Amino acid sequence: MDRILELVKDVPEVSVGDICWTIDHACRIDKLSFKVVSILLGILAISASTARMFFRYRSAQTLNLEDYFIIFATTCLVAEMGLILSYTDTIYRIDGATLNLSVLKYLTSDPELSEELFNSESSILIAYLTLGWLAIFSIKCSFLALFHKMCRNVSRKLTAYFWMAVAATGTSCIVVILQSFILCPRFGANATQCFLENQYTFSISSGVVVQSLDIVTDLMIISIPLTILKMSHLKLQDKVRIAIILCLSSICVIPSIARLAAGMHRNVFGKWQFGMAWLSFMLHCEASVAVMAGSLPALRAFYISRRSRRIETAKNEKPNEKLPDNLKGKALRVLGSMRNKEQPVLPRHEHVQPRALLRDGIRGKHKPMVWSESARSKYASLEVIEAKSHIGTMISTARSSLELKGSELAFPARTMSARKVDYFYDSQFGRITAGMRN
Structure with a gap:
C-alpha cells in the first residue's frame, strides 16, 4: 500500500466526471456496450442450444454424447453470464486503477473506495473464468464426440490422431482452468497482494500460453473432418459445404486471436499485462459463439431432413387446384372431399x-x-x-x-x-x- 501511495503522490487531481468516464472506458469496449453485447450473445447462444435440444429430442427421441456436452456447456454459460454481469463494475474499477494513475489516486484517497477496491472478492473472478473455459472446452468435446463416429474404422493413423487430439484437449483444459490458481494461489482480500508483489494482474507469458493452447486445440479438432473429407470421393462443392458446417469450431479461433492481440496494456508499474475487462469480455464472447457453433450442425441436419420429406411428399401428392372462395368454390370443395372418401381399399397410388x-x-x-x-x-x-x-x-x-x-x-x-x-x-x-x- 505504501508503494501505491508513493506512485500517486505527484499525480495531478482530476475531476470526478473524468474519473468516472475513465473507469467506464478502461477497456477497449465501454461498460454499457460490455453488458449489452454480453446479454445479447448469451441469449442467442442459449436459444440456439435450446432449439437444438428440442428438435433433436423431437426427431430422435434420444440424446447422444455430444448433446450432453452441449447441455453442460449451456449450463456453464448461463452461470458465467450471471457472474460476469454482477462483477462488471468491479472489473472496470480494477482495470481503471491498475492502468491509470489518476483513477488509482482517486480510489486510494477515499477510504471507502480504497477498501472496496482492495477487498474485492477474487473468488468470483476465478469462478466465472473457470465456467467460461468449461463451456468452451465442453463444445470442443462435443465436436470430438461427433467426429469419433466419422473416423471409426477409416484408418489407424486417423484414429491415433483423433485420440491424440482428445488427450491434448483434456490436458489443455486442465492447464487453462488451473492457470488462475497457479498465478495467484490466494482468495479474498489476499489476492490483492498478488498484484502488489507481481506488479500485474494477468501476465503476458501465461496469457500467451493459455491462448495458444486454445487455438492449437481448435486447429487440431478442425483438421479431423478435413482429413476425412480429403479421403472421400465427393465433389469439391459438396466437400466445401460439409467442411463449412463441420468446421464451425474454427470461428472460436477469431475471438481467441482478438483476445491475445488487443488485450495487452501497460499498468501503473510500467509492466505489460492483459486487461481484466477485455479478457473477461472476449472469454464470454468465445463461450457464446462456441455454444452457437456446436448447436448449428444439428439444426442444419434437422432442417435438411424436414425439407427432403416435404419435397418427397409434394412429389407423391397431386397438386390441389385452387378454387374460388365463393359459394360455387365451397360446393366444389365439399363434393371433392366426398369423392375422396369413396376411394377403394387400396391406396390411391x-x-x-x-x-x-x-x-x-x-x-x-x-x-x-x-x-x-x-x-x-x-x-x-x-x-x-x-x-x-x-x-x-x-x-x-x-x-x-x-x-x-x-x-x-x-x-x-x-x-x-x-x-x-x-x-x-x-x-x-x-x-x-x-x-x-x-
Missing part, C-alpha cells in the same frame, strides 16, 4: 400387377404383386439395372452383374398398358412378354 418367376430359364406361374408408385420411384432409381423392391423382387436388365445370372429372379412390371406388361431381364434368357387383360 397402388396397383395390382403380375409377377413372372424364372427358374433355370423357364418361366413359372404369374403371381400377383402390389406395387406402389412411391415404391416404384424409390426402388427404380437405378433405371432398371439392379434394384430390390419392398418384397425382395429383383429388377434386372442385360447389363446386370454376373452374380444375378442363374439365380431365381422375379421381375415386376416396368411399364404397364391395357394389354400387356413387358419384363426385361438378363440377355441369356431373351425377352418375356406377359399378357394382362382388362
Whole structure:
C-alpha cells in the first residue's frame, strides 16, 4: 500500500466526471456496450442450444454424447453470464486503477473506495473464468464426440490422431482452468497482494500460453473432418459445404486471436499485462459463439431432413387446384372431399400387377404383386439395372452383374398398358412378354 501511495503522490487531481468516464472506458469496449453485447450473445447462444435440444429430442427421441456436452456447456454459460454481469463494475474499477494513475489516486484517497477496491472478492473472478473455459472446452468435446463416429474404422493413423487430439484437449483444459490458481494461489482480500508483489494482474507469458493452447486445440479438432473429407470421393462443392458446417469450431479461433492481440496494456508499474475487462469480455464472447457453433450442425441436419420429406411428399401428392372462395368454390370443395372418401381399399397410388418367376430359364406361374408408385420411384432409381423392391423382387436388365445370372429372379412390371406388361431381364434368357387383360 505504501508503494501505491508513493506512485500517486505527484499525480495531478482530476475531476470526478473524468474519473468516472475513465473507469467506464478502461477497456477497449465501454461498460454499457460490455453488458449489452454480453446479454445479447448469451441469449442467442442459449436459444440456439435450446432449439437444438428440442428438435433433436423431437426427431430422435434420444440424446447422444455430444448433446450432453452441449447441455453442460449451456449450463456453464448461463452461470458465467450471471457472474460476469454482477462483477462488471468491479472489473472496470480494477482495470481503471491498475492502468491509470489518476483513477488509482482517486480510489486510494477515499477510504471507502480504497477498501472496496482492495477487498474485492477474487473468488468470483476465478469462478466465472473457470465456467467460461468449461463451456468452451465442453463444445470442443462435443465436436470430438461427433467426429469419433466419422473416423471409426477409416484408418489407424486417423484414429491415433483423433485420440491424440482428445488427450491434448483434456490436458489443455486442465492447464487453462488451473492457470488462475497457479498465478495467484490466494482468495479474498489476499489476492490483492498478488498484484502488489507481481506488479500485474494477468501476465503476458501465461496469457500467451493459455491462448495458444486454445487455438492449437481448435486447429487440431478442425483438421479431423478435413482429413476425412480429403479421403472421400465427393465433389469439391459438396466437400466445401460439409467442411463449412463441420468446421464451425474454427470461428472460436477469431475471438481467441482478438483476445491475445488487443488485450495487452501497460499498468501503473510500467509492466505489460492483459486487461481484466477485455479478457473477461472476449472469454464470454468465445463461450457464446462456441455454444452457437456446436448447436448449428444439428439444426442444419434437422432442417435438411424436414425439407427432403416435404419435397418427397409434394412429389407423391397431386397438386390441389385452387378454387374460388365463393359459394360455387365451397360446393366444389365439399363434393371433392366426398369423392375422396369413396376411394377403394387400396391406396390411391397402388396397383395390382403380375409377377413372372424364372427358374433355370423357364418361366413359372404369374403371381400377383402390389406395387406402389412411391415404391416404384424409390426402388427404380437405378433405371432398371439392379434394384430390390419392398418384397425382395429383383429388377434386372442385360447389363446386370454376373452374380444375378442363374439365380431365381422375379421381375415386376416396368411399364404397364391395357394389354400387356413387358419384363426385361438378363440377355441369356431373351425377352418375356406377359399378357394382362382388362
